[in-house]
Amino acid sequence: MTERDIIGIFGTMNAGKSSLMNLITQQESSIVDSTPGTTADTRVTLMELHGIGPVKLMDTAGYDESDVLGEKKRKKVDAALKECDLVLMVIDPANPGLAEVKLILNVSLEEGKQVLLVYNLFSASDEATVAFIEAKLPELKSFPKMCLSALQPEKRAALLELILTNYIPKNNPTELLPFVQPDEFYILNIPMDEETPPGRYLRPQAMAEEYITRHWGFPVSYRMNLGQARSNNPIEITRWESFLGSFGRRPKVIITDSQAMDIMKSWTPADIELTTFSVMMINYMSRGKLNDFAAAVRALDTIKPGETILIAEACNHSRIKEDIGTVQIPNWIQKKYPGVKVQHVFGREWPEPEELENIRLVIHCGGCMITPQRMAARLRDLGKFGIPITNYGIFLSYIQGKNVLEQVLKPWK
Numbered sequence: 001m002t003e004r005d006i007i008g009i010f011g012t013m014n015a016g017k018s019s020l021m022n023l024i025t026q027q028e029s030s031i032v033d034s035t036p037g038t039t040a041d042t043r044v045t046l047m048e049l050h051g052i053g054p055v056k057l058m059d060t061a062g063y064d065e066s067d068v069l070g071e072k073k074r075k076k077v078d079a080a081l082k083e084c085d086l087v088l089m090v091i092d093p094a095n096p097g098l099a100e101v102k103l104i105l106n107v108s109l110e111e112g113k114q115v116l117l118v119y120n121l122f123s124a125s126d127e128a129t130v131a132f133i134e135a136k137l138p139e140l141k142s143f144p145k146m147c148l149s150a151l152q153p154e155k156r157a158a159l160l161e162l163i164l165t166n167y168i169p170k171n172n173p174t175e176l177l178p179f180v181q182p183d184e185f186y187i188l189n190i191p192m193d194e195e196t197p198p199g200r201y202l203r204p205q206a207m208a209e210e211y212i213t214r215h216w217g218f219p220v221s222y223r224m225n226l227g228q229a230r231s232n233n234p235i236e237i238t239r240w241e242s243f244l245g246s247f248g249r250r251p252k253v254i255i256t257d258s259q260a261m262d263i264m265k266s267w268t269p270a271d272i273e274l275t276t277f278s279v280m281m282i283n284y285m286s287r288g289k290l291n292d293f294a295a296a297v298r299a300l301d302t303i304k305p306g307e308t309i310l311i312a313e314a315c316n317h318s319r320i321k322e323d324i325g326t327v328q329i330p331n332w333i334q335k336k337y338p339g340v341k342v343q344h345v346f347g348r349e350w351p352e353p354e355e356l357e358n359i360r361l362v363i364h365c366g367g368c369m370i371t372p373q374r375m376a377a378r379l380r381d382l383g384k385f386g387i388p389i390t391n392y393g394i395f396l397s398y399i400q401g402k403n404v405l406e407q408v409l410k411p412w413k
């Protein structure tokens with residue numbers, strides 16, 4: 001998975017956001033039209049920016065659209081604002097829309113974003129009004145800025161220079177499996193079921209295999225028959241033992257699907273460490289905040305009937321039979337914490353702030369289908385209400401025993 005810095009282009013309708021996007025990408029990534037509200041949704045372009053590396057550019061709808069569709073658009077703009085690393089604030093000096101500019105800047109500062117201003121000149125005389133605008137909204141003076149016409153291709157170099165000079169890239173990818181050592185074996189326990197897509201591994205599994213190989217380790221996959229393992233079928237027990245016995249050197253760590261934790265807590269030999277794909281993924285996507293997710297699971301010790309747990313799964317795959325998020329985890333909650341209510345969000349869905357207030361705990365999947373920036377935005381949203389957030393792998397280990405959770409955290413020291 002490529003880590004990308006996210007640059008969002010924001011402003012009011014017709015400030016020239018799409019033209020700026022096209023200037024950066026040097027192509028018609030965005031439709032440019034003087035009809036207000038041309039950018040119906042957030043448009044995304046992936047590209048490489050020399051000096052920064054891989055970036056995701058987002059061209060957003062105008063912040064000042066007021067009809068019903070506009071309200072929906074505005075929520076998408078807010079989501080983009082929370083997700084991006086750099087805010088490129090485009091202002092047409094002739095129609096500055098200062099109320100909206102102020103709103104965007106307030107959210108940007110609250111969310112800790114870096115901000116650059118671009119005054120987009122539709123005529124040369126517009127530049128003269130910049131000082132007047134900054135006198136009306138003095139906070140504009142504190143941001144690095146430039147004046148240009150986004151329709152002039154020769155301005156691209158100066159715009160990129162503004163970004164390169166002032167933007168501090170935030171991408172600092174966390175190591176996926178920091179404990180991997182060269183020339184050591186690592187077992188990937190992958191119990192395939194009806195939900196497993198044909199022809200490929202799930203993203204966390206593929207990422208783990210690639211990471212171990214890239215770091216000169218030896219990934220070895222095992223397809224556990226979970227049904228047979230749970231019924232203590234001697235065929236599966238013998239198969240597992242024979243698999244473990246076939247290594248000339250003991251494997252270092254088993255990385256398992258979290259749903260197999262009820263088996264793996266007792267099937268893992270004492271001299272091999274154990275963790276889960278989900279724990280690996282949430283540490284990676286949250287940029288090393290595994291300890292916070294592990295501490296948050298303690299909220300279960302004091303949860304009361306009637307309180308609500310939100311299960312957040314970043315996938316939109318079709319869910320069949322024993323789905324982990326919609327069936328297995330709710331079943332465990334019902335069994336261990338009767339009377340506790342469960343809500344779900346899937347894919348990019350995320351509750352509005354007013355909907356978060358009643359949530360007592362969030363259990364999030366590994367989040368491999370959203371960006372680390374979106375994960376960070378979710379953590380900030382929850383932090384504002386003091387809502388703890390834990391993870392599938394941590395939850396499924398914890399309900400097997402506190403010692404089991406310690407076991408899966410051990411490789412992470």
Ligand code: SF4
Nearest residue numbers: 315365366367368369
């Ligand atoms: S988004 Fe979540 S549920 Fe889907 S594959 Fe990634 S970690 Fe698993």
